[in-house]
Amino acid sequence: MRRLLIWTPLALFAIVFAVVASGLLKPGDRLVHSAMVGKPLPQLNLPPITSDKPGIATADFGRGKPRLLNIFASWCIPCIAEAPQLMKLRKAGVEIDAVAIRDTHDGVQAFLQQYGDPYARIGDDKASTAQLALGSSGVPETFVIDAHGRITYQHIGDVREEHIPELLAQLEKAK
Amino acid sequence: MRRLATLLVLVAAVPASADSKLPPSALAYTQLRDPVQEARAKALMETLRCVVCQGQSIADSDAEMAGDMRALVRQRIKAGEQPAQIRRWMVQRYGDYVSYDPPLSWSTAPLWLAPLVLLGFGALLARRAFAKPRR
Numbered sequence: 001m002r003r004l005l006i007w008t009p010l011a012l013f014a015i016v017f018a019v020v021a022s023g024l025l026k027p028g029d030r031l032v033h034s035a036m037v038g039k040p041l042p043q044l045n046l047p048p049i050t051s052d053k054p055g056i057a058t059a060d061f062g063r064g065k066p067r068l069l070n071i072f073a074s075w076c077i078p079c080i081a082e083a084p085q086l087m088k089l090r091k092a093g094v095e096i097d098a099v100a101i102r103d104t105h106d107g108v109q110a111f112l113q114q115y116g117d118p119y120a121r122i123g124d125d126k127a128s129t130a131q132l133a134l135g136s137s138g139v140p141e142t143f144v145i146d147a148h149g150r151i152t153y154q155h156i157g158d159v160r161e162e163h164i165p166e167l168l169a170q171l172e173k174a175k
Numbered sequence: 176m177r178r179l180a181t182l183l184v185l186v187a188a189v190p191a192s193a194d195s196k197l198p199p200s201a202l203a204y205t206q207l208r209d210p211v212q213e214a215r216a217k218a219l220m221e222t223l224r225c226v227v228c229q230g231q232s233i234a235d236s237d238a239e240m241a242g243d244m245r246a247l248v249r250q251r252i253k254a255g256e257q258p259a260q261i262r263r264w265m266v267q268r269y270g271d272y273v274s275y276d277p278p279l280s281w282s283t284a285p286l287w288l289a290p291l292v293l294l295g296f297g298a299l300l301a302r303r304a305f306a307k308p309r310r
Contacts, residue, residue, distance in 0.1 A: 032226045035270040075195045102195035102239065127200045128243035135268035137226035137240070 031156045034135030034143075040150050041069075042133040046123025049100050049108050056097055056123030056130070062149020066174035068096040068167070069143040070119070071131060073103050074111035076139040082158035083115035089164065090118035094171060097121045099130050101139050142167070146174030194239050202249035203242030209253075216249045219258040222275045223248070223265060232275060 036042065041058050048055040061067060070086060072079040090096055098119045100108050108122065125131055134143065134151075144153035144167070153170040155163060207213040220234035225241040233241040233248070251261050265273045277283050 030229070032229075032269060032272060035266070035268055073195060102197045102243075104197070107196070126197065127246060128240060129247060131240075132244065132247060132265075132268065137269070 032137040033156070034137075034151070034154045036135040036151050037154050038151065041145055044099075044123065044130050044133065046099065046125055046130055049103060049105055049122050049124035050112070051105070051109075053119065054121045056099060056121055058149070060097070060121065061145045062147060064147050065095065066144060066146050066152075066171050068094055068171070069134075069145055070096055070098045071101060071134070071136050071139055071141040071143075072098055073101040073139045074107035075103070076101075078158040079111075079140045080115055082140055082160070083118075085159040085161060085164060086118040087116045089159075089167065092168070094168075095120055097123075099123045099125045099134075101125050101128055101131055144170045144174050199239070199242045200246035202246040202253075204245075205249075207249055207253055212252050213249075215258055216245075216252040219252070219261060220245055220248055223262070224273050224275055226269055226273060 041061050044056050044058050046056040056069075061069075068089065072082075086096060096118045098121070100122055103124070103126075112119075123130060136143075136154075138156070140158050142155040142159055143151050144155075146152045152174045153167075155167060159167065207216060217234060221232050223233045223244065225231050225233045225236040225238055225244065227238045227240045228236045231241070233244045248261055251264075252258070262274060271277050271280075277286075279287055
């Protein structure tokens with residue numbers, strides 16, 4: 001009994017070491033996931049923010065074709081980083097709509113001119129109400145809305161090159 | 176010269192801002208006129224987590240999104256909605272994560288039960304320690 005007891009400090013140390021090591025090697029998921037994934041798109045009715053594109057209405061989704069709904073802002077730096085990837089998706093035939101968070105007409109116009117414009121519609125969300133309704137917690141985020149108007153996937157953070165296959169696969173599944 | 180230029184650049188550099196240029200929402204920093212309603216809104220805001228700052232309630236946070244969440248809470252309270260309704264709306268969107276008052280479930284059960292188990296263990300330990308020696 002005594003002999004075994006001698007080993008307990010070492011065993012405790014091993015346990016603590018294992019816990020710390022696992023936390024270092026595989027950090028926990030700190031992202032805030034939307035609980036709206038799997039549910040129908042909530043009622044959105046956002047006015048247009050640019051002069052040449054309509055705003056966002058829930059009725060425009062779920063018309064037999066999946067669409068991407070991109071949450072972005074002209075003041076958001078990672079949104080600049082993901083702009084070329086969204087352009088790529090657009091060129092691949094993906095239809096993309098957007099919600100502009102706390103933004104202005106001039107800001108969005110300048111952003112699109114400089115970094116490309118993949119959007120069919122852009123809704124003006126001055127007080128983040130649509131963002132809250134979607135369960136989104138930041139910019140940029142990208143939702144897949146399926147052919148029946150249900151949210152089927154949420155991508156958190158900027159879309160990078162390595163995320164494109166997953167997004168295309170999710171869009172395929174959402175048909 | 177090079178050093179001076181570097182120094183100047185360092186002094187003049189502005190941090191990249193992660194905030195929009197719009198002013199805060201109307202009810203983000205303005206209390207409701209009706210003190211009863213404001214008290215209700217405040218109580219609810221203290222139990223809702225700011226989803227960008229993660230360690231603060233929306234009542235405590237100056238993040239823009241926390242301001243927008245406060246505005247939403249105040250607007251709905253003003254419109255006559257019950258705090259429980261608003262909390263349910265938030266939980267539907269962000270899960271129990273958004274609430275600082277998590278319900279009893281399998282994943283939170285240890286939080287609620289551990290103190291009882293420890294208290295029982297302590298009582299047992301104390302009884303043994305204070306028991307009269309049997310000699």
